[in-house]
Amino acid sequence: MEKSLFSLIRKYGISGPRYTSYPPAPVFSKDFGAVEYKDAIVQAEKNPENVDLSLYVHIPFCDTLCYFCGCTTIITHNRTQIDLYLQYLKKEIDLLAPMLNQQRKLVQMHWGGGTPTYLSPRQIDELSKYMRRFFHVDQHAELSVEVDPRELTYDHLCALRQNRFNRISIGVQDFNLKVQHAVNREQNELITRQAIDWSRTLGFTSINIDLIYGLPLQTVQSFSETLDKIIDISPARIAVYNFAYVPWMKKHQKLIRIEDIPSPETKVKILMTTIEKLTDAGYMYIGMDHFAKPDDELAIARRTDSLHRNFQGYSTKANADLYGLGMSAISHFGTTYAQNAKTLSEYYEAIAGGTFATHVGYRMTSDDEVRKFVIMRLMCNLSLNKIEVEGRFGINFEEFFADSVANLESLSEDGLVISTPTHVIVTSLGRLFLRNIAMCFDKYLSSGARRQHLYSQTV
Ligand code: SF4
Numbered sequence: 001m002e003k004s005l006f007s008l009i010r011k012y013g014i015s016g017p018r019y020t021s022y023p024p025a026p027v028f029s030k031d032f033g034a035v036e037y038k039d040a041i042v043q044a045e046k047n048p049e050n051v052d053l054s055l056y057v058h059i060p061f062c063d064t065l066c067y068f069c070g071c072t073t074i075i076t077h078n079r080t081q082i083d084l085y086l087q088y089l090k091k092e093i094d095l096l097a098p099m100l101n102q103q104r105k106l107v108q109m110h111w112g113g114g115t116p117t118y119l120s121p122r123q124i125d126e127l128s129k130y131m132r133r134f135f136h137v138d139q140h141a142e143l144s145v146e147v148d149p150r151e152l153t154y155d156h157l158c159a160l161r162q163n164r165f166n167r168i169s170i171g172v173q174d175f176n177l178k179v180q181h182a183v184n185r186e187q188n189e190l191i192t193r194q195a196i197d198w199s200r201t202l203g204f205t206s207i208n209i210d211l212i213y214g215l216p217l218q219t220v221q222s223f224s225e226t227l228d229k230i231i232d233i234s235p236a237r238i239a240v241y242n243f244a245y246v247p248w249m250k251k252h253q254k255l256i257r258i259e260d261i262p263s264p265e266t267k268v269k270i271l272m273t274t275i276e277k278l279t280d281a282g283y284m285y286i287g288m289d290h291f292a293k294p295d296d297e298l299a300i301a302r303r304t305d306s307l308h309r310n311f312q313g314y315s316t317k318a319n320a321d322l323y324g325l326g327m328s329a330i331s332h333f334g335t336t337y338a339q340n341a342k343t344l345s346e347y348y349e350a351i352a353g354g355t356f357a358t359h360v361g362y363r364m365t366s367d368d369e370v371r372k373f374v375i376m377r378l379m380c381n382l383s384l385n386k387i388e389v390e391g392r393f394g395i396n397f398e399e400f401f402a403d404s405v406a407n408l409e410s411l412s413e414d415g416l417v418i419s420t421p422t423h424v425i426v427t428s429l430g431r432l433f434l435r436n437i438a439m440c441f442d443k444y445l446s447s448g449a450r451r452q453h454l455y456s457q458t459v
Pocket of ligand 1: 061062063064065066068069070071073113114115148171
């Protein structure tokens with residue numbers, strides 16, 4: 001059994017997207033800029049259906065560089081930069097908010113980074129209050145924020161709670177000290193536990209912990225010990241991300257000794273141990289990399305097939321239009337994707353000139369819409385109803401996806417999916433190769449050479 005699993009890892013361990021969007025971000029084009037973004041908002045506002053709003057706010061600053069980092073960050077000790085950044089964020093809000101119907105409810109907001117808690121409690125309060133002047137926050141809104149326990153104070157959490165944040169996402173990655181040292185992120189277990197105790201005391205309703213497997217010096221045993229500690233902490237949600245090693249795109253990852261990175265076989269053993277331990281501890285395996293307690297909204301959404309995938313991973317807010325604010329932030333509504341400039345200077349220059357800072361974007365075709373639906377169904381529901389797809393899009397599934405169906409045959413022979421005349425069902429084994437399954441339906445992966453340089457390894 002183990003031997004055949006390893007041969008599957010060798011076969012399917014290739015570069016591929018994580019499908020937080022379809023098409024994936026490398027397909028976005030510079031032909032789509034601020035003018036096109038503004039037009040798309042105007043068009044979206046003509047939609048008589050008053051859909052809810054979701055906001056993503058990017059705070060790019062961090063104090064130190066974690067060598068595994070794949071985010072768009074600025075490492076700085078100069079905290080005076082933040083007030084300037086907040087001024088520009090406010091100007092971007094001034095551009096966006098008047099274009100949106102004021103009746104729309106803000107049902108979800110996420111502050112990510114970088115490190116949002118690089119902001120001081122005063123700055124958190126100031127930005128939150130400014131946003132509430134423009135956006136009508138629904139009483140059941142999910143307001144979430146990523147925190148770094150290494151810099152967090154009780155006052156940060158008070159400021160967040162006072163501004164109605166109710167969900168917190170804590171980066172841990174791994175409790176093992178050797179692993180922490182190898183990735184330049186030394187984070188004492190006690191400060192993580194303290195951050196969680198404070199969050200619970202203050203009434204945050206949902207606590208998420210982020211872990212990463214595939215980091216240097218990790219072993220099945222060492223990661224297993226980290227998992228035991230996480231189970232003891234008992235967060236509502238646990239995200240266990242596959243380390244995206246892409247040193248050709250993130251040059252600082254060259255600081256990691258390649259010989260210290262676990263082999264694909266060890267990584268899969270770590271993932272299988274993770275699934276076993278967390279499900280034994282009562283967590284539900286949600287999809288590619290998320291686990292949740294059975295009464296958590298994410299688990300409920302998984303059971304009721306209402307799970308949604310976006311740039312932050314899995315979400316329960318399927319129908320909200322997403323607007324991104326800040327450097328590198330991505331928006332997605334209707335058929336539009338738009339990403340802001342990835343450098344501060346370009347972002348500031350555009351906003352100072354009174355225009356959006358859109359750097360790249362994309363308008364989906366009808367073909368993209370069908371494929372997005374199919375890929376997201378597989379990523380979220382782990383199954384696909386072909387009859388539903390045919391009814392929704394007026395296509396003949398087997399004809400429209402003739403190439404995909406042919407590609408799936410080999411995955412079916414390997415036991416990753418079960419194909420019936422009406423369904424494609426991901427097997428337990430197939431969950432380990434979910435990205436590979438979704439890739440069968442991706443029109444933009446025809447050039448293998450191109451793919452190798454754009455994405456991380458699927459397993
Ligand atoms: S704190 Fe997060 S965003 Fe900042 S460098 Fe580390 S991993 Fe990257």
